[in-house]
Amino acid sequence: MESVINTSYAARDHSAELTKVLLKHQDISGVLSSISRLAAQRLSTGRRILCGIVLERARKNTVVASSSPEAQQMDEAQAGFDEGPCLQAQRSNTIIRVFDVRQEKRWPQYMDEVRSHGLRSALAVPLTVNATATAAMNFYTHEAAAFTEEDVEAAKEYAELASTVVAIALHIAAHAENAEDRRIAMESRTTIDLAAGIIMGQNRCSQDDAVRILKDASNLRNIKLRVLAEQVIASVGHGPTSTNFES
Template identity: 45%
Template sequence: MLDHAEDGLSLSTMQTLLLESDDIQGFLQDFTDLLARQLSLGGPERWCAVSLLRDRKAATAASSSPQALALDELQNSFTDGPCMTAIRENAVIRVGDLRDDDRWPAYAAAELEQGIRAVLGLPFHLGDEAKAGLNVYSATPHDFDPATIETIVLHVEQASSALRLAVRQALHSDAARDLRAAMESRTEIDLAVGILMGRNRCSQEEAVEILKTASNHRNVKLRDLATDLIAS
């Protein structure tokens, strides 16, 4: 059982991890490392991994150790399991003992061969932008008591808050880059149109048509043609 007073993964810690990470994957890696260490204090070892769901297929994005990675990739090789179910149903999925659980027989048999007895799957709450889940593995049957589950849920909620911010920042950054590129392209095209107007003593509309016609005939993007014209 974990004591909340010993919890080193507060919301402020999550935000610090996010700020210090190079990207979302780096944040998830730091999160799984810290969480696995925290969950293993004073008790059996637990392994953590985060899977992202894309096109109805799960892929491991971060793991606390090579063993955690192997366990998670094993789960993701099946069409369903605790993580997929947790994401799909937006609920905590607890497997007390894989020997007694009949929800995913083939998956359970594969994990039992690796010495895993208990699994916990939890969804991250990221809105519509992305879908992800946390998996916690243990070799001890019935390892996750209600207090431990409550603490892990709190960690996931805090990580979800930080991740939602990271996803929004990434989306805004992409939009800003697209806007800057569009503005730069527009500026170069306008300059090229001005050059053509001066050279050919024509109107703006006629210069635009000249540029478009040349672009089509040469099979060159309008911006690239404008850049070449400015440089010539």
């Protein structure tokens, strides 16, 4: 009974700890970095544990966060080679354990990098986030066969708590990104409309014709429509303009 009560208290402490992470950080990278540091502390009982988190988002760049520069380097290498226990854990949703990297035959390029840093054991635990992202926590030590069954269970429990925090952080980030996308789209639309108005006045044409002129010039010059529109607007009031695209 006592161990059950202690486990319950520990879970509440960890949950409260992770909740504070959301209040402290405004971006995914900051949230993941804090979680990786806390996870490393939780498993570092009489030994040094490194922790990294790799997050892959649909149509977004891979985010790598870590508890230390060394762990960061390991997971950046993993992402660069596109192979390793953390990536396999998140893609297969299974726990991956490497007892001794010197004997490991999987992920040869990545294992060479790990060996060169004197690391000997690895443990990768998937996080459950949302339908558009996958993530996993990667733990490293300098001792072989360092992760026991108890360590695996502790890592799983912490990953379950961390998954909720990461899922919430991703939800918040998605809303912020959508709002920023809408803002940029509105700014682009306003810029293009202003440039079209200038061309309408210069060419005595309709708005549709002015937009077509802009688009044709954009394709011909191989520059983005908004960039060309900004050039048109900037040219007004600075001597003779060169915005008359049709002869």
